[in-house]
Amino acid sequence: MSNGCACQSQVTREHMDEVDRLIAPCRGQSGNLIQVLHKAQNIVGYLPREVQLKVAEGLDVPLARVYGVVSFYSLFTTVPRGRHKISVCAGTACYVRGSSQLLDRLSEDLQVRPGGTSQDGEFSLDVVRCVGACGLGPVVTVDDDVYARVHTEKLSDILALYTKE
Amino acid sequence: MKPVMITIDGLRVEAEAGAPVLEAAKKAGIKIPTLCYLKEINEIGACRVCLVEVQGARALQASCVTPVSEGMVVRTNTPAIRQARKLNLELIMSNHLRECLTCHRSTNCELQQLASDLGIVELRFAGEMPPYDPDLSSPSLVRDPRKCILCRRCVSVCEKVQQVGAIAPQERGFNTVIAPAFLDPLGSVACVNCGQCALVCPTAAIHEKDQVAEVWAALADPRKHVVVQTAPATRVSIGEMFGLEPGSVATGKMVAALRRLGFDKVFDTDFTADLTIMEEGSELLRRLEEGGQLPLITSCSPGWIKFIEHFYPDMLGHLSSCKSPQQMFGALAKTYYAQKAGLDPEDIFVVSIMPCTAKKFEAGREEMNGSGHTDVDVVLTTRELGRMLKEAGVDFNALAEEEYDAPFGITTGAGVIFGATGGVMEAALRTAYELVTGNSLVSLDFQEVRGLDGVKEASVNLNGTTLNVAVAHGLGNARELLERVKSGRQYHFIEIMCCPGGCIGGGGQPIPTNREIREKRSAGIYRADASMPLRKSHENPAVQALYKEFLGEPLGHKSHQLLHTGYTPRDRH
Numbered sequence: 001m002s003n004g005c006a007c008q009s010q011v012t013r014e015h016m017d018e019v020d021r022l023i024a025p026c027r028g029q030s031g032n033l034i035q036v037l038h039k040a041q042n043i044v045g046y047l048p049r050e051v052q053l054k055v056a057e058g059l060d061v062p063l064a065r066v067y068g069v070v071s072f073y074s075l076f077t078t079v080p081r082g083r084h085k086i087s088v089c090a091g092t093a094c095y096v097r098g099s100s101q102l103l104d105r106l107s108e109d110l111q112v113r114p115g116g117t118s119q120d121g122e123f124s125l126d127v128v129r130c131v132g133a134c135g136l137g138p139v140v141t142v143d144d145d146v147y148a149r150v151h152t153e154k155l156s157d158i159l160a161l162y163t164k165e
Numbered sequence: 166m167k168p169v170m171i172t173i174d175g176l177r178v179e180a181e182a183g184a185p186v187l188e189a190a191k192k193a194g195i196k197i198p199t200l201c202y203l204k205e206i207n208e209i210g211a212c213r214v215c216l217v218e219v220q221g222a223r224a225l226q227a228s229c230v231t232p233v234s235e236g237m238v239v240r241t242n243t244p245a246i247r248q249a250r251k252l253n254l255e256l257i258m259s260n261h262l263r264e265c266l267t268c269h270r271s272t273n274c275e276l277q278q279l280a281s282d283l284g285i286v287e288l289r290f291a292g293e294m295p296p297y298d299p300d301l302s303s304p305s306l307v308r309d310p311r312k313c314i315l316c317r318r319c320v321s322v323c324e325k326v327q328q329v330g331a332i333a334p335q336e337r338g339f340n341t342v343i344a345p346a347f348l349d350p351l352g353s354v355a356c357v358n359c360g361q362c363a364l365v366c367p368t369a370a371i372h373e374k375d376q377v378a379e380v381w382a383a384l385a386d387p388r389k390h391v392v393v394q395t396a397p398a399t400r401v402s403i404g405e406m407f408g409l410e411p412g413s414v415a416t417g418k419m420v421a422a423l424r425r426l427g428f429d430k431v432f433d434t435d436f437t438a439d440l441t442i443m444e445e446g447s448e449l450l451r452r453l454e455e456g457g458q459l460p461l462i463t464s465c466s467p468g469w470i471k472f473i474e475h476f477y478p479d480m481l482g483h484l485s486s487c488k489s490p491q492q493m494f495g496a497l498a499k500t501y502y503a504q505k506a507g508l509d510p511e512d513i514f515v516v517s518i519m520p521c522t523a524k525k526f527e528a529g530r531e532e533m534n535g536s537g538h539t540d541v542d543v544v545l546t547t548r549e550l551g552r553m554l555k556e557a558g559v560d561f562n563a564l565a566e567e568e569y570d571a572p573f574g575i576t577t578g579a580g581v582i583f584g585a586t587g588g589v590m591e592a593a594l595r596t597a598y599e600l601v602t603g604n605s606l607v608s609l610d611f612q613e614v615r616g617l618d619g620v621k622e623a624s625v626n627l628n629g630t631t632l633n634v635a636v637a638h639g640l641g642n643a644r645e646l647l648e649r650v651k652s653g654r655q656y657h658f659i660e661i662m663c664c665p666g667g668c669i670g671g672g673g674q675p676i677p678t679n680r681e682i683r684e685k686r687s688a689g690i691y692r693a694d695a696s697m698p699l700r701k702s703h704e705n706p707a708v709q710a711l712y713k714e715f716l717g718e719p720l721g722h723k724s725h726q727l728l729h730t731g732y733t734p735r736d737r738h
Binding site: 049052053056057061062063064065066067068071072074 | 330331333334336344345346347737738
């Protein structure tokens with residue numbers, strides 16, 4: 001199963017080489033696991049099996065441990081993410097002010113479940129627990145932009161800012 | 166370090182500085198309940214069942230991870246403590262598949278025992294079940310996440326003691342599951358099937374693949390001639406399934422019990438252990454004479470074999486080409502024995518009783534058909550045999566001792582000691598010394614290779630040539646020894662056993678198996694050896710007859726075909 005076969009890989013040779021260069025100075029240093037995974041994800045965009053395998057080999061950590069860390073932290077993803085990341089706040093204040101309707105509408109419009117990525121690869125949709133702007137709820141963030149007091153009607157205008165820019 | 170004085174439940178207790186409160190209490194005769202704790206292996210305070218009150222501490226403390234300190238005042242039995250322990254256990258039980266009546270570990274389950282000890286007679290929380298199905302992919306082990314309490318003992322043993330790391334906690338929160346990477350099936354990853362995980366599991370979340378039904382079916386089939394072989398280490402542990410002291414030598418009772426079950430012949434793997442010494446000893450001498458690859462490393466332990474195939478494939482050339490005694494037995498049962506008994510090998514069904522879960526995998530390796538048939542049909546662990554005997558109503562303790570059948574029941578003490586770490590080495594040295602020097606050994610006991618030290622070394626003088634040998638047990642120790650070889654240390658012969666203590670500590674042995682029990686079983690093995698009239702493999706008359714009548718000579722053509730094998734490099738992950 002986990003033979004590292006890359007025949008169906010969508011990871012480019014350049015990215016894999018860059019991951020190799022990232023691992024080289026940390027060879028055998030299991031303590032660097034999280035940082036290396038973080039940087040590898042920044043390079044590749046996500047952490048597919050062959051990247052995790054490379055990290056396990058390089059840092060001399062059992063693959064089961066590597067996947068354990070990847071599947072534990074919500075920061076890590078094993079599927080390619082969209083070009084833009086939408087996060088809907090589901091903290092208490094945003095929730096009572098209707099963030100779940102926003103999430104439903106986004107799921108429907110983009111045809112994607114929370115945690116997933118739209119078919120065209122443009123948007124991924126996530127739920128976050130409080131972005132610390134409770135007075136502005138319900139809050140939606142797209143990449144590094146924060147949108148306050150969002151209504152379902154405002155959503156399409158917001159998304160339009162990011163489509164085919 | 167200087168001992169410290171602490172107070173536990175009003176008693177003044179001297180404790181080793183830095184020791185967990187739990188151990189200090191134990192010494193003082195106070196039993197604190199535990200679930201995830203495994204001394205020196207898994208001390209992580211995960212289950213919170215061992216809570217105690219430490220004066221001055223803000224909250225109740227997990228006593229398995231709280232070190233003692235001078236003047237500490239501990240209470241272990243207050244209403245608050247009892248309530249908290251109980252609540253924690255109730256929560257652990259809330260998502261545990263509570264099918265105790267039909268569970269493999271029923272009456273030998275730590276969770277069940279603890280629920281009883283803590284007086285839980287009502288389930289206040291019946292929660293959701295973990296969203297995972299049992300993993301049946303491994304030929305040796307079954308993982309059932311629905312029974313897992315996430316104590317992580319299996320993970321610690323796999324990663325720290327065996328240094329395999331096949332499983333780890335995956336996912337998060339309620340979805341946490343102990344599994345291989347990507348939740349791949351266990352049968353598809355670099356698991357060596359040693360079963361040490363099953364040995365330490367407090368519940369039935371990891372257990373041996375149960376093949377008792379296949380053996381009942383064979384025994385009930387009138388066309389089948391069903392023969393059984395018993396591994397050396399099973400005779401000193403099977404008694405534990407019936408309340409005997411660990412290490413009780415129950416060879417004769419086990420033979421009698423197997424006859425009661427209806428086996429046509431009861432044979433002993435010790436016979437092919439003796440044969441292994443003849444073949445492997447000859448292989449060693451040949452490599453020494455002809456400048457072959459050294460050190461030669463033993464190949465009896467299937468967990469070790471799979472380990473080297475996965476993790477040190479470049480060192481496969483060091484392995485002896487000898488099949489394990491189990492597999493030699495199967496190959497001979499369906500050739501030599503079939504001929505002698507006038508049976509069609511097709512009708513012979515070979516069952517092994519092994520202390521081992523990896524033997525199940527080994528029997529299924531596709532190259533294990535030197536006889537033209539599957540050499541060994543079914544492997545049962547010591548635990549499965551115990552269950553079979555109970556099912557059949559065999560009163561084990563009341564049985565009179567019986568003898569094995571000839572010819573594969575004629576054995577020596579050298580075969581018996583294969584069951585303990587260092588035993589194969591000692592058996593080989595007994596024979597090699599006498600064959601090479603032509604002198605009789607004054608003492609047959611090679612103490613340097615006995616005992617539970619992780620890596621043991623010795624040098625033996627054979628007619629002016631010094632033979633450097635080493636022994637390791639437990640795969641973490643095996644790794645250390647292999648690294649020594651890689652770094653240029655000169656050895657001629659190495660014995661490696663997968664499980665801590667050797668086969669007496671195998672993954673198919675009765676639960677519990679811990680250091681103290683390993684020592685007792687090991688002592689039983691050496692007592693059994695000392696009581697044998699013959700103690701050197703080359704003096705086994707049945708082995709001598711086998712060569713004369715059938716095999717010819719060690720490493721001969723027939724041996725090569727039936728008793729030797731090859732290995733497969735495998736991926737690390």
